[in-house]
Amino acid sequence: MKELKVKSISVLVSTDKVNASLLEMGFSVYSTATTVSDGRFWNKLLFVRGEERVSVSEEIGDVYPKDPVITICGSTDTISEIVEVLD
Amino acid sequence: MPFYECNENQFVENVRRLIESKQNFVVNRRISIYDDYKYGLATIPDQEFEKYSMVCDRKGYKYTVYGKVPFIDDFHGRFYSEGEALHSASNINFPKISIPYYKVEYSFNLWGSTYSHTFDALFEPNIVIEKKDLSARMKENVRIRKSSMLVHVLKFDPPDDKMLALNLPKQVIIFDVKKMTRIFDT
Numbered sequence: 242m243k244e245l246k247v248k249s250i251s252v253l254v255s256t257d258k259v260n261a262s263l264l265e266m267g268f269s270v271y272s273t274a275t276t277v278s279d280g281r282f283w284n285k286l287l288f289v290r291g292e293e294r295v296s297v298s299e300e301i302g303d304v305y306p307k308d309p310v311i312t313i314c315g316s317t318d319t320i321s322e323i324v325e326v327l328d
Numbered sequence: 329m330p331f332y333e334c335n336e337n338q339f340v341e342n343v344r345r346l347i348e349s350k351q352n353f354v355v356n357r358r359i360s361i362y363d364d365y366k367y368g369l370a371t372i373p374d375q376e377f378e379k380y381s382m383v384c385d386r387k388g389y390k391y392t393v394y395g396k397v398p399f400i401d402d403f404h405g406r407f408y409s410e411g412e413a414l415h416s417a418s419n420i421n422f423p424k425i426s427i428p429y430y431k432v433e434y435s436f437n438l439w440g441s442t443y444s445h446t447f448d449a450l451f452e453p454n455i456v457i458e459k460k461d462l463s464a465r466m467k468e469n470v471r472i473r474k475s476s477m478l479v480h481v482l483k484f485d486p487p488d489d490k491m492l493a494l495n496l497p498k499q500v501i502i503f504d505v506k507k508m509t510r511i512f513d514t
Contacts, residue, residue, distance in 0.1 A: 245497045247347070249340035274491035275376055277429075278447035279335060282373050287490055294495045298336065302373040310337050314495035 243316040245292060250311045252327050256286075256299040259311060262326040263288045263295055266319075275301070283310075293319055330441045339434060339445035340494060346438070347500065355502045358433040359492055363404075367450060368423025369393040370415035382455045383480050384414055392417040399480035400460060401425055403451075407466045427451060428484055432492050435508065449492055451484035 264270075268288035276283045282301040287294060293315035300307055311327070313320050334342060346353055369380060370393050377386065386393040393415040395408045404426070408414060415423040428451045435444035458481045462474070496502065 247340055247344045247495065247497050247500075249337045249344070251337045272488040272491055274452070274487040275450045276447045276491075277367075277450065278445075282376060284375070285491060287488075294490075296495055301375045310335070312336060312340050312495045314497055 243318075245314050246317055246320060248313045248320045248324075250313075250324070250327060251308050252311065253306055253308055254327050255307070256297055256309045259297055259309065259323075259326065260286065260288075262323070263297070266290070266322060268293075268295060290315075290319075295323065332441060332443045334443055334445045336445055336447070336494065339443065340496070342443055343436070343496060343500060346436075347497070351438070353436050353438060353501075355434060355436045355496065355500055356505050356508065357502050358431075358505050358508060360431050361428065361486075362431055362448075363426050363428040365421075365423055365426040366448075367427040367429060368415045368420075369425060369427075370417060370420060370423065372427070376450070379453045380455070380482070383408075383482055390417060390420060397480050398466070399455075399482055400466075401482050403428065403482070403484040407463065425482075427453075428486075430487065430492055433508070434494055445494070449487045451486055454483040454485050456481050456483065 268290045271287045271289045274285045276285050276298065283298040284301050285296055285298045287296050295315065296312045297309055299309040311323070313323055343355065369377065369384060370386060370390055374389060383396055383399040384393050385396045392413055395410050395412040395414055398409050400407050414425050429448045431446065431448050433444060433446045435442055457478050459476055460479050460481065461476045
């Protein structure tokens with residue numbers, strides 16, 4: 242089993258693009274939740290692929306700019322692949 | 329003793345830097361359930377309010393919320409009638425229906441400083457129609473003589489355990505704690 246590393250990124254990329262890329266990479270949606278932090282409401286999606294987990298949190302509402310937070314716990318290859326999609 | 333608040337991005341990146349610098353550290357986690365009227369139906373965003381639209385209605389954010397149909401709040405064991413104000417715009421800090429949530433607090437200590445990230449995870453509404461025995465108040469409000477009837481029931485489902493966790497690798501030691509006491513230097 243590969244060693245898992247962690248990386249968290251906050252980017253100005255639409256979550257639709259991120260979610261579609263994760264599904265293409267073989268991740269599946271595990272669960273969703275509404276969270277609140279810093280006084281802001283977030284829609285949090287958790288993707289899993291084996292032991293690897295990626296959460297995508299996007300602020301709810303008409304907020305601009307939207308800067309979803311993507312937190313990855315995965316192999317170095319997976320992290321690189323996701324970072325490439327976000328560039 | 330300084331106490332630093334981080335957002336998710338900052339907290340996870342700080343943990344990553346510590347792992348990469350081969351620092352020994354422990355992450356503490358405290359998960360507590362709250363039902364303290366912090367979140368009410370008038371003050372949640374439209375996207376979240378949509379989930380409740382089967383039983384209540386509002387004109388917009390921070391407007392008064394009214395019951396659309398008679399329903400039972402199963403979590404708190406209360407009955408609400410059609411047209412009843414569930415969260416008044418003029419009394420925004422005191423909603424009638426409280427949305428329960430888990431407060432999740434992550435923290436670690438480094439060189440005498442504490443770094444933390446806190447977030448709330450709201451319970452998910454689950455609205456179903458069930459046959460329920462009616463109390464005297466319920467009978468009065470729905471004007472029915474039967475002892476039981478089909479009625480909308482608002483349930484609150486807790487978020488999945490995995491949604492309360494930050495995505496941290498297995499080599500990070502996480503201690504679950506009940507209470508954290510801060511000691512301040514004099």
